[in-house]
Amino acid sequence: MKKFLTLFLIILISTDFYSQNLHWQKIISNTKVAVKYYPPAKNIDNVLSKYESLIYSKRGVIQNYSDDKLNLELDFINYSDYTELNGIIYNKLKEDICFTIKIIFPFTQQDSVYWDHDLDSTILVEPNKTYANLVEATTVISPDGAFNISERSNGGYGDKIGVGFTSFYPIASVSTPSIGFGWGIDLGLPIVYRLYYNPSLGMIAEFDVSIVKETERFPNRSFFKIQLFEHDPEWHFRAALEKYYKINTEYFKKRVIKEGIWLPFTPLHTIRNYEDFGFAFHETNWNSKDKNFYNKPTIQADKSAGVYSFQYTEPWDIQIPIKKTDSLYEKGIVNQRILSKQIYEELKTSVIFDKNGFWQARRLKTPWFNTGYAVSITTNASPLLINSKRYRNIRDEEINPALQLNVDGIYFDSMEWNWHYDLNYNRDHFRTASYPLTFSTSLGQPKPSILNYSSQYEMMKCISEEMHVQGKLTMGNGYGWMPFSAGILDLFGTEINWYIKSDTNKKRLQFFRSISFQKPVVLLLNEGLEDTTFTKPPYIGYEKYFSKMLAYGFFPSFFSTNSSNNPYWEDSTKYNIGRKFFKKYIPLIQTISAAGWQPKTYASTQTKNINIERFGNSPQNGLYFTIYNISSKDEKVIIIIEANRLKLNNIIKILDLISGENIQFLYSDEKLILTTKILSENVQVLKLINPH
Structure with a gap:
């Protein structure tokens, strides 16, 4: 009787866990895994075999896979409205290994499946096509040249990061008329990843990683995380984002x-x-x-x-003014007699190596120096780096004096300029790495490296956590396509x-x-x-x-x-x-x-080149719509707002806050319909007002 009761409670608890993510649970049980090694023996994926039956627990499911080089454990943890997948990859070999791991969630429904590309783009899925929203991922070619290049080597500038592409957004989504499926990365784990959909295979997450024995926090293994969730299919990608925010409230907390x-x-x-x-x-x-x-x-x-007030810091490189821009690498750049003692001591432990073992040393045009040029040497500013003076000097010279004056926050400059995409082959730095290593397929024989962004993330995360405990803020400038720092910084900037x-x-x-x-x-x-x-x-x-x-x-x-x-x-x-x-x-x-911006606008128009965004949830607390005309001509626009979804049944006025004019509207079939004229490249801000 006790055994029966225990089994009943486990089933009851498991059913309760699954109930909020029911469609995903059916897919998870059929998860497949493939891997491609570099350099590949064949240009095909190797499918890992599931060598252990599903293990059910109160919190979810564990699946194990294996081939002759890797063991993989997939731990699916069920929460009230999503499932978190923690993947741990074990290297069976005693040598370095570089590979792409592909997690496949089979979903091959053929009819009425939509790839939710971005906020406003939804594409009906066709057979034999792959759907992804990718950006090119390469190290940055220095426009002013570099000192560590030669006739035989590009110094790593322009090399692919992983296989050379990453997803633009941290989530992906497909929708049917009845359900939306979302899958995304954890913003607290910087990694080279791709999220895409193939109608013959299903929903896919890929990671470009390498494994070495030196990583003390995860020796001879690597890891990743994926969040699996369901969302309102009507609003496609916007609904997926809304769910992602609810899952990751700490990352998106407004301070x-x-x-x-x-x-x-x-x-x-x-x-x-x-x-x-x-x-x-x-x-x-x-x-x-x-x-x-x-x-x-x-x-x-x-x-x-x-x-x-925000204290400025840019610890990602050390810039040394130079008068001669044609100095030789060995004689003019890494010469201990030329570098100051402090700079040399900082670089000795923090400098990153290119694929040939040279210092990553760009020639940089610098109007902020009288010489007009500098050598820019990429550094690893991680506070975890052993015996490194780089982080400590930044603290002593910039951050701590500002904190003594009760500064309001710390400002990180150039978050994604030259240095963050560099690949760091300095194996001394592998020891303290916190995040998965990667590689570059630009090399004939790819070898492990640290994506320098992940080291810089370590530094920003450390400072951000310290500031938040003190009620202070962090700000970053120079956003490109890396989403991870969005989860630790409080505001974002960029120069245009x-x-x-x-x-x-x-x-x-x-x-x-x-x-x-x-x-x-x-x-x-x-x-x-x-x-x-x-x-x-x-x-x-x-x-x-x-x-x-x-x-x-x-x-x-x-x-x-x-x-x-x-x-x-x-x-x-x-x-x-x-x-x-x-x-x-x-x-x-x-x-x-x-x-507050809201991803689901509950407003639409048939007019092309009109962008609508919603701010606020209710007229009582402020409800606004921005209507922006992207086109080069004036447009007369009919806008339909779903009044029932926003509980707008008693709106008495819609006011354009820029012109001060009232916008005429009417109710029809639980919808609020208005017509307005918007000038080219102009915007209206509509405030919805009720009697209260």
């Missing part, structure tokens, strides 16, 4: 209280009537003084104005070029919005701020730039055409031209950003 624009370096009180501009985040240094605030440290001056359309195209801005959720996103315009669209009446550049940022709830600002000299905020002629535009747009962005 910023006051929002506004980003001020780079210029002391706040030197800007006349700075209150007009909506400053909230000041990138500065602890030893900077504000001459217009009793010559006190800018950190203290910022506090008097209620502006967050007015003339490069891809800097602010829909694809990129939607990515920023998606990985930040409701955290602030701030931008600086550099190249192009001297353009006549910003310097000559009617200053149409301001309207276009600010309208686009308002559409996504982002905060626009300016810096310098070369990211150094003649900054915008030190030129009163420039900022006085912009003043009226800041006064017009920034309060609106603050309003909608405070209400």
Whole structure:
């Protein structure tokens, strides 16, 4: 009787666990695993055999797979509304091994399956096609050259990271008319990954990893995580994102209280009537003084104005000014007699090696140095690195002095510029690595390496956790396509070029919005701020730039055409031209950003090139829609809002907050229908108002 009761309770508990993710549970039991080794003996995947029956427990299922080189354990842990897969890969060999591990969740329904590509793109799946949203993943070719290259070697610049591609988003999704399936990575585990769908195989997650014996935290093994969840199929990718946010509340927690624009370096009180501009985040240094605030440290001056101060740091490389740009690697770059003792001591333990064992040493154009050029040597800034002085010196020289002045946060510059994509072949660094190693198929014989981003993530994570315990913040600049730091930083920035359309195209801005959720996103315009669209009446550049940022709830600002000299905020002629535009747009962005971006808009239009976003959940607490016209012509737009889904049955007014005009609307079949005209490259902010 006791055995029967125990078995009944286990079944009851398991059924309760499964009930919220029922469709995935049916798929999980048929999971398949394949692996491709590098260099491959054959250009085919090796299917791993399941060598142990399913093991059921109160918390989920464990599956084991094996071939002649690897053992793999898949531990499926069931939570109330999703399943977490923890994968551990054991190397049977006593030598290094590089491979792509492919986890296949069979789902081969042929009818009415949609690949949810991104926020606004959904594709009906066809047989014999593979569906993915990928970006090229390579190390960065130095535009100014490098010292560790030769006629025989490219120094690793431009090499593939893994097989050369990674997913653009941290999740993937497919939908049927009745159910949506989502699968995604854990943002706390930086790894080279791909998520895609093949109708002949199913939903797939791939990881490019290598295994070595030196990694003390996971010797001769590697690991990964996948989150499996179900979502509302009607809203496709947007619904998948909403579920992902609910699963990962800690990663997407909003800590910023006051929002506004980003001020780079210029002391706040030197800007006349700075209150007009909506400053909230000041990138500065602890030893900077504000001459217009009793010559006190800018950190203290910022506090008097209620502006967050952030201590600048860029620990990813060491830059040494140089006059000769044609110096030889051995004589001019790694020469102990030329480098200062402190720099040499830092580099001795923190420098990363290229695939040939040389220091990763770029030639860098640096307007912030009088020489105009520097050698940029990539470093590993991880606080875990044994005997490394790099992290400690950054603490002593930058972070700790700022904390003594009670700075509000730490600012990480150039998060994804040159150095983060470098592959680190310095085996001394393998010992303290926290995250899976990878490789490059650009090498004829791929060998293990650390994706330098994962080492930098270790540093940012360490600082972020420390700041959060103290009620402080962290900020990052230079977002590219790595999503992981979104889970540890509190706001994100990037510098943009007015003339490069891809800097602010829909694809990129939607990515920023998606990985930040409701955290602030701030931008600086550099190249192009001297353009006549910003310097000559009617200053149409301001309207276009600010309208686009308002559409996504982002905060626009300016810096310098070369990211150094003649900054915008030190030129009163420039900022006085912009003043009226800041006064017009920034309060609106603050309003909608405070209400909070919501992935599911419950609003639609048949008009192409119209982007709709929703901010807020209810009229009582503020409910707003931004309607942005991407096209080069004015558009008359009919918008349908699902009033029943948002409980909008008693709306009495829809107000355009920019023009102040009321928008006419009517109710029909539990929908709210409105018609409006939107100018080219312009935006409307609609506030829905009820009697209360």
